[in-house]
Each structure stands twice: as structure tokens, then as C-alpha cells.
Amino acid sequence: MNKRLEQDTIIEDLWRKYLTTENFEVERRQRNFFRWLPGSPRCKNCYAPFSGTGGIVVRLLYGKQPSNLNPQLCNICEQFARKYQGGAEIELSLLFADVRGSTNLAEMMSPIEYSRLINRFYNTAAQVMIHSDALIDKIIGDQVSAMYTPGFAGADHARRSLEAAQEILSSTGHKNHGSPWIPLGVGIHTGIAFVGSVGEEGGTTDITVLGDAANTAARLASSAQVGEILISEAAYLASGLDLGDLEVRNLTLKGKSQPVQVHVMSNY
Numbered sequence: 001m002n003k004r005l006e007q008d009t010i011i012e013d014l015w016r017k018y019l020t021t022e023n024f025e026v027e028r029r030q031r032n033f034f035r036w037l038p039g040s041p042r043c044k045n046c047y048a049p050f051s052g053t054g055g056i057v058v059r060l061l062y063g064k065q066p067s068n069l070n071p072q073l074c075n076i077c078e079q080f081a082r083k084y085q086g087g088a089e090i091e092l093s094l095l096f097a098d099v100r101g102s103t104n105l106a107e108m109m110s111p112i113e114y115s116r117l118i119n120r121f122y123n124t125a126a127q128v129m130i131h132s133d134a135l136i137d138k139i140i141g142d143q144v145s146a147m148y149t150p151g152f153a154g155a156d157h158a159r160r161s162l163e164a165a166q167e168i169l170s171s172t173g174h175k176n177h178g179s180p181w182i183p184l185g186v187g188i189h190t191g192i193a194f195v196g197s198v199g200e201e202g203g204t205t206d207i208t209v210l211g212d213a214a215n216t217a218a219r220l221a222s223s224a225q226v227g228e229i230l231i232s233e234a235a236y237l238a239s240g241l242d243l244g245d246l247e248v249r250n251l252t253l254k255g256k257s258q259p260v261q262v263h264v265m266s267n268y
Contacts, residue, residue: 015196034046039053094148100225132167137208219255220262233260248264249264
């Protein structure tokens with residue numbers, strides 16, 4: 001029992017250092033290199049491309065390729081996650097981008113047209129997240145989410161998540177009263193959450209974020225209108241940005257016992 005507790009403590013400390021400090025300089029330099037290589041899809045943790053010229057480079061030089069157990073991770077990152085199952089509670093900022101009216105969009109298009117639209121959204125959002133030093137959490141259904149941790153995005157992770165949200169809306173055509181090619185709402189929240197490796201023993205493993213902070217960011221994205229970024233009070237204060245006189249709303253979010261105050265930024 002004591003040995004297991006000691007092992008869990010070591011793993012928690014490893015994840016906390018990985019997510020909050022600059023001790024993993026080699027991994028950080030690799031990520032910075034990988035994100036400039038062409039190729040998509042990519043490992044959501046280290047950004048290693050899986051196809052094209054970039055995919056060839058990382059296979060030959062680093063031995064990285066898609067994991068057979070989790071195709072969203074490369075084999076090396078998946079092995080790390082499986083070996084060190086666990087994680088740590090840290091403060092971070094979370095960005096969720098949600099397609100508004102996705103059911104109606106799907107009804108108006110053929111399945112192949114809709115899949116192309118969603119894939120274009122995935123690629124656009126992922127590129128912004130990668131170049132803002134996020135850890136991509138999930139790309140699923142009509143939503144994309146990312147984690148901005150101190151170890152990768154820096155101490156100003158709240159500001160960087162907010163700037164990434166603005167860039168995602170701009171890249172999808174929401175800026176300056178434009179007609180977006182896909183309608184999005186975005187939620188931003190800063191708080192304490194568990195980040196680490198979860199999965200079944202000997203089976204599929206993933207790196208993800210869990211807890212109320214993640215749920216809050218997801219609910220904010222679901223509550224945002226087309227072209228809106230809903231920023232929690234915690235994220236607003238942590239960003240340190242002078243955002244002017246933004247509209248303030250008090251929202252009743254599913255699963256929350258108290259109203260949540262948000263600042264509303266709109267590109268319209």
C-alpha cells in the first residue's frame with residue numbers, strides 16, 4: 001500500500017512539473033519544431049505530424065507515428081501516458097469552441113459536405129491552438145477544446161487562450177460583421193482542474209482534463225451565441241487585459257448551483 005502511494009506521488013510530481021514548469025526543455029523544443037512541419041492530423045500532445053513530408057521526418061528522426069491504441073496520440077506520447085497513468089491538479093485556462101446550430105447545418109448538407117465543413121473547422125481551430133502553445137484536449141463532434149497550461153503557454157495562459165479564441169473567430173469569418181463559413185461560440189475559463197493520463201489498464205489511454213473547470217468552460221461555449229466569446233470572471237481577471245466596456249451577463253449553467261458571471265466579447 002505504501003509503495004503504491006509512493007509511486008502515485010512520484011507520478012503526480014512528474015505530471016505537475018511537466019504541466020507547470022520549464023524542466024522539460026527537450027520536449028518543448030521538439031514541440032516548437034514539430035508545429036512548423038507540414039502534415040495533418042497530428043499528435044495532440046507533441047504536435048508530431050502523421051502524414052506528408054512532416055510525417056516522414058518525424059518517423060525517420062524520432063520514431064514517432066500514430067499510436068495503434070489511440071490515433072490522436074503518437075506512439076511515444078501514448079506510451080508515456082500509459083506508463084505514467086495519473087496526473088496533477090493545476091491552475092490552467094481552458095478554451096472550448098462549439099459549432100452553433102450544427103443539427104440544422106447537417107440537415108442542409110449532404111453527409112460528405114458536412115464532414116468536409118467539420119474537418120475544415122477542426123484543422124483551422126487546431127492550427128490556431130498549436131501556434132498558441134495549447135495542449136489540444138478533444139476534437140470530437142461539433143466541438144474542439146484546448147488546455148493552456150503554465151508549462152507550455154506560460155504564466156499568461158489566460159491571455160493566450162483569449163487571444164486564440166479571437167483568432168479562431170477571425171479565421172472562421174466572424175470578424176467585422178462578416179458572414180462566417182461556420183457559426184461558432186467560444187467559452188474561456190481559468191481554474192483548477194485535473195490534467196493527466198486516464199484510461200483502462202493495458203488498454204486505451206488518453207491525456208485529458210477533468211473537473212468543474214472543464215465543465216464550466218464547456219457550458220460557456222454551449223451558451224455563447226454565434227460570434228461570441230464568453231469569458232468567466234476568473235479568466236477575465238487572470239488575463240490582465242484591458243478589454244474595455246464588455247457586456248456582463250449572469251448565466252445559469254447546467255450543473256451549477258449559482259449563477260456564473262461572464263464578460264461577453266463579440267466579433268460582430
